[in-house]
Amino acid sequence: MPELAEAEFYRKRWHQAAVGRRVTAVLTHDRAKIFRGTNPAALRRALTGAKLLGSAAAAKQMLFRFGGGAWLGVHLGMSGELRAEPAGYVPQKHDHLVLRTHRAALVFRDPRMFGRVQFHTGAGPPAWWTRIAPPLLSTAFTAEAVAAFLRRRARAPVKTVLLMQERFPGVGNWMADEILWRAAIHPKRRAGTLRPVEARALWRESRRVARLALATIAGRGDHLPPDLNVHIPGSWLFNHRWQDGGRCPKTKQLLVREEVGGRTTCWSPARQKLTG
C-alpha cells in the first residue's frame, strides 16, 4: 500500500523499533526478486553488528543509515510491508529480509515481490536516493513547475501525469484520484487542456493531500498510528472509491470506476467534468 504517507509510516515503525540499536543477525532470502541488482551476502556482512543511526522517507522509498557507512534502501512496490516484531520472531513465508536486534526483529515482507531492497556503502547516500524529485511539500515544488510539467506532458491524461514520479514523487493511484477529485478535474482530461486556474488547483491539492495523508496515516512528530488507514475521514474520496455503489462525499452522487492510463480510476462525474 505504499505511497508517500505509507512509506513514512513504515519508516517510523522500523526507526522507533531499532534506532540506536545494533543489528545482531541478518536473514535474507537470497533468491527473492526484491534483491535484484544488489548483493545479499554483502548486505548481511555489512549490517551484522552495525547500529541503526537514522532513517528517511522520500517519495515511495525509505533509506536506513547504519554505522560503517552502510545504507539500506527499501521500495515497497505494490504489496511490500515493513514490520517490527518481537525478538525471537520466526520468519513467515513472504519475509525476505529480517534484521534482528536484542529488542526487535525488523521484517520486510512482500508477497508479490514488486518491492526492492538496495544496499549501498559509502560516506554519503546512494545516487538513486539523491536523484528523487523534490517533495510535494518542499518549496521547490512550485505551481510554475507543475504548470510547465503539464505543458510538457500535454497529450497524456492528467491522471497518468500525476503518477509520474519525476514531478509528483510519492503520488500513487489513490492519491492521484484524491487530488483530482478535490481539484474537480476529470482524470481523462489531457494535461495540456487544463486552464491556468485548474493547473494551480492541481498543485494546491497535491500539496494538501500530501500534508493530510502524512498527518493522518503516518502521524505527527514521533507519534505512530497503530495501523495504516484506520483514521482516514469519511469526507475523503479514499473511503468510498472501492465500494460498488459508492457515493461522492461532496455531491452524494454515484462514483464511477474506470481504467485510465492502465490504472483503475475513481471519480465523481457530478464534480469532475470532461469538458472543463
Add this chain to the structure above:
DNA sequence: GTGCTTGTTGGCCA
C-alpha cells in the same frame, strides 16, 4: 476457474 490489486520498467511505435 476469473478477474481484480495503493508500482515500475522496458519495448514498441508515432
Add this chain to the structure above:
DNA sequence: GTGGCCAACAAGCA
C-alpha cells in the same frame, strides 16, 4: 531523441 501506451512481473483475494 521524446512522449505515450501497454504488457510483464507475482501472489493473494473475492
